[in-house]
Amino acid sequence: MAGQTLYDKLWESHVVREDESGSTLIYIDRQLVHEVTSPQAFEGMRLSGRKAWRSGASLGVPDHNVPTIDRDKGIVDPVAKKQVDTLEQNCKDFGITEFLMGDPRQGIVHVIGPEQGITVPGITLVCGDSHTSTHGAFAALAFGIGTSEVEHVLSTQCLVQKKSKNLQVRVDGALKPGVEAKDVALAIIGVIGTAGGTGYSIEFAGSAIESLSMEGRMSLCNLAIEAGARTGLVAVDDTTLEYVKNRPYGPTAEQWSQAESVWKTLHSDDDAVFDKVITLAAEGIEPQVTWGTSPEMVVPISGRVPNPADEADAVKSSGMARALEYMGLAANTPMTDIPVDVVFIGSCTNSRIEDMRAAATVAKGRKVSDKIKYAMVVPGSGLVKAQAEEEGLDKILIEAGFQWRDPGCSMCLAMNADKLLSQERCASTSNRNFEGRQGNGGRTHLVSPSIAAASAIAGVFATPESL
Amino acid sequence: MDAFTTLNGVVAPLDRSNVDTDAIIPKQFLKSIKRSGFGPNAFDEWRYLDTGEPDVDCSGRPLNPEFVLNQPRYQGASVLLTRKNFGCGSSREHAPWALLDYGFRCVISPSFADIFYNNCFKNGILPIIQPEAAVDRLFEQTFEAEGYALKIDLLKQSIILPDGESLSFEIDAFRKDALLKGLDEVGLTLQYASDIKAFEDKHRTAMPWVFSE
Numbered sequence: 001m002a003g004q005t006l007y008d009k010l011w012e013s014h015v016v017r018e019d020e021s022g023s024t025l026i027y028i029d030r031q032l033v034h035e036v037t038s039p040q041a042f043e044g045m046r047l048s049g050r051k052a053w054r055s056g057a058s059l060g061v062p063d064h065n066v067p068t069i070d071r072d073k074g075i076v077d078p079v080a081k082k083q084v085d086t087l088e089q090n091c092k093d094f095g096i097t098e099f100l101m102g103d104p105r106q107g108i109v110h111v112i113g114p115e116q117g118i119t120v121p122g123i124t125l126v127c128g129d130s131h132t133s134t135h136g137a138f139a140a141l142a143f144g145i146g147t148s149e150v151e152h153v154l155s156t157q158c159l160v161q162k163k164s165k166n167l168q169v170r171v172d173g174a175l176k177p178g179v180e181a182k183d184v185a186l187a188i189i190g191v192i193g194t195a196g197g198t199g200y201s202i203e204f205a206g207s208a209i210e211s212l213s214m215e216g217r218m219s220l221c222n223l224a225i226e227a228g229a230r231t232g233l234v235a236v237d238d239t240t241l242e243y244v245k246n247r248p249y250g251p252t253a254e255q256w257s258q259a260e261s262v263w264k265t266l267h268s269d270d271d272a273v274f275d276k277v278i279t280l281a282a283e284g285i286e287p288q289v290t291w292g293t294s295p296e297m298v299v300p301i302s303g304r305v306p307n308p309a310d311e312a313d314a315v316k317s318s319g320m321a322r323a324l325e326y327m328g329l330a331a332n333t334p335m336t337d338i339p340v341d342v343v344f345i346g347s348c349t350n351s352r353i354e355d356m357r358a359a360a361t362v363a364k365g366r367k368v369s370d371k372i373k374y375a376m377v378v379p380g381s382g383l384v385k386a387q388a389e390e391e392g393l394d395k396i397l398i399e400a401g402f403q404w405r406d407p408g409c410s411m412c413l414a415m416n417a418d419k420l421l422s423q424e425r426c427a428s429t430s431n432r433n434f435e436g437r438q439g440n441g442g443r444t445h446l447v448s449p450s451i452a453a454a455s456a457i458a459g460v461f462a463t464p465e466s467l
Numbered sequence: 468m469d470a471f472t473t474l475n476g477v478v479a480p481l482d483r484s485n486v487d488t489d490a491i492i493p494k495q496f497l498k499s500i501k502r503s504g505f506g507p508n509a510f511d512e513w514r515y516l517d518t519g520e521p522d523v524d525c526s527g528r529p530l531n532p533e534f535v536l537n538q539p540r541y542q543g544a545s546v547l548l549t550r551k552n553f554g555c556g557s558s559r560e561h562a563p564w565a566l567l568d569y570g571f572r573c574v575i576s577p578s579f580a581d582i583f584y585n586n587c588f589k590n591g592i593l594p595i596i597q598p599e600a601a602v603d604r605l606f607e608q609t610f611e612a613e614g615y616a617l618k619i620d621l622l623k624q625s626i627i628l629p630d631g632e633s634l635s636f637e638i639d640a641f642r643k644d645a646l647l648k649g650l651d652e653v654g655l656t657l658q659y660a661s662d663i664k665a666f667e668d669k670h671r672t673a674m675p676w677v678f679s680e
Contacts, residue, residue, distance in 0.1 A: 013673075014670075016659065016662050016663055016666045017659060017662050019641070021639065021640035021641045022639070022640075023639065023640075023641035025656060025659060025662070025663075027663070027666055027667070027670060029670075029674075029677045030677070036497050036498070036559075037497075037558065037559065037560065039500035039501075040500065040501065040502045040560075043500070043501075043502075044653075048651075048653070048654075050653065053663075054667075054680075055680075056678075056679075056680020057680070064497075065498065077498075079498040079499075079521055079522065080498055082498075082500065083498050083500055086500050120676065120677075122674065123674070123677055128558060128560075129557075129558055130556065130557050130558040130582055132558075144558040144582055145558060145582070145585075146558055146559075146560035146563075146582060146585065146586035146589060147502075147560040148560060148586065148589035148590070148652070149585075149589070151653065152652060152653050152656065155653045155656075155657070156653060156656045156657060156660075156663065157663065157667075158656055158659075158663055160641065160652065160655075160656065162639065194485060194552060194555055195485075195551065195552040195555070195578060195580070198552070198578065198579075198580060198581055199581065228552070228555065228580060228581070229581075230581050230582060249679065250676065251675075251676035251679075252676070252679070255675055255676045258675070259674075259676055262673070262674065294485050294487075315484055315550060316484075319483070319484060319485070322483075413489075413494050413557075414494060415494050415495070415497065415498065432487075432489070432556060432557075434487045434489045434490065434556060435489070435490060435512065436489060436490070436493055436512045437489050437494075440493070440512060440518045
């Protein structure tokens with residue numbers, strides 16, 4: 001019998017029961033709950049008179065709607081406030097721990113889960129948010145679900161699922177200096193497309209992946225969903241174990257050796273068979289910038305805006321033309337000639353301490369261009385913010401002209417006050433460049449933190465080396 | 468959830484690929500704590516010429532005449548025909564809620580994003596996957612004949628065209644059954660409460676740190 005993939009192992013260790021049709025009831029170890037996708041789930045439970053199956057398995061936190069400035073004034077938008085208040089009431093009523101807005105541990109679900117040790121290897125973890133794939137960086141089977149499934153997990157601690165196929169994406173070799181995990185992820189999406197991973201669980205492997213920090217692996221797995229895969233995984237190694245140690249919700253000192261022995265098995269077997277394997281050479285990856293309205297519309301920063309006329313597929317070509325019109329771009333324009341209005345450094349993709357350091361390294365001793373309307377840095381959690389301040393990163397960034405905000409999802413999806421105006425062009429470290437994503441009519445270009453910071457300084461898309 | 472058995476509905480053609488859930492229901496409407504009322508804001512940014520805000524009556528807003536769903540011939544449509552990778556992006560179940568509230572009970576596409584596909588079944592919407600060639604043909608016929616309607620028979624897993632020809636489609640047995648009967652999935656799972664408890668006991672020994680609460 002062939003060996004198992006990491007995904008197979010995680011799946012098998014959580015099967016409660018299987019039926020003849022291939023539908024499987026799997027056990028969910030932990031759930032993260034935020035204000036936007038949970039109110040209707042709790043309401044459903046009230047209507048059916050159901051309690052939480054295991055309230056300690058869930059943690060609540062507001063992140064999507066919260067303001068990133070003037071927190072002492074509370075939430076001004078009454079609709080957003082009601083949603084955040086509803087989460088608080090629901091967590092209270094159903095016995096779920098919540099980190100409130102004023103709690104130093106508050107932050108984006110996908111930042112605080114790992115930070116608190118809620119995310120550990122070998123578990124199943126869900127959240128009503130597609131970027132739950134982030135947690136796969138820890139070899140945890142983690143995926144985004146809809147609100148009905150949030151209710152299902154709260155009520156039963158299980159989900160009915162169908163097993164995905166296995167896709168391995170290998171990146172071997174050494175990444176060039178200045179190339180970050182974000183660039184690797186965007187380059188992969190550029191190759192396989194936004195539906196390339198649909199129906200698959202992706203395992204990222206190869207020496208370039210192994211060389212990434214946990215922060216880098218989280219950025220990479222975060223973007224698995226932008227390649228269509230609900231789950232992105234990286235095997236456990238010493239980097240993983242080192243990160244997980246001594247986290248508040250992780251194993252106790254007495255449990256550590258048992259945990260470690262379980263976790264060390266969390267890799268694909270040498271003879272495991274994948275349904276599909278895709279290989280990229282690390283040396284061939286350059287810093288990336290998206291030019292259109294889908295993450296697969298991406299080119300190296302040294303490249304140009306593509307020409308729809310060069311695309312043979314008619315549906316694709318008209319999609320490209322529509323994207324260029326929305327983005328206000330002409331075909332063949334060099335990416336480094338495109339002026340930027342706004343810079344956003346944050347989101348569950350890039351708001352961890354390493355991202356803050358990358359931005360500060362570029363900003364140090366420089367000034368944000370006067371062509372930039374504003375450049376904001378939004379740390380992913382209160383603890384990331386505190387750590388960055390301890391390292392003096394906030395001072396460097398503020399000195400350079402960046403705004404230093406409070407933690408939340410912020411302009412990644414613009415549910416709070418942080419949003420683009422129509423036709424404003426943003427260099428953003430977030431994960432989606434869809435039409436209107438960062439504000440109605442706004443134009444988003446996805447980039448790494450270093451490229452975002454360098455573009456803030458240059459006023460056009462730029463690499464740190466070019467400054 | 469309403470059961471889905473058969474549907475006889477006018478088809479609306481949304482001739483785009485990669486339609487994401489941000490387009491289906493923009494983020495400002497996700498602040499609602501209800502499941503209903505999203506229909507007037509479905510495809511808000513494409514459908515209206517102004518910027519939509521929550522809790523605003525949409526009946527007086529300027530419609531975008533260019534947007535296909537605004538054309539008189541597609542009013543009352545309950546089948547949405549679209550291109551590949553429909554529903555990509557965010558996991559928001561507000562997307563199927565908006566489609567349902569608008570009046571769609573069936574979406575036909577060459578492919579769907581996984582989370583959206585799954586969310587449809589929880590809300591009595593039938594997502595049907597058809598080969599690209601079949602979808603091309605349905606688009607042609609929809610554009611040609613005003614009032615073009617399809618009959619969908621879930622039990623037989625078939626789409627019946629106006630000329631009587633039928634196209635078959637695949638669907639997972641569990642999802643089909645749940646949709647046909649309009650089942651409460653949580654209730655179904657709770658029938659296996661003793662299996663879940665037995666699993667938990669075993670799991671607690673294997674991974675005690677998961678139960679640290």
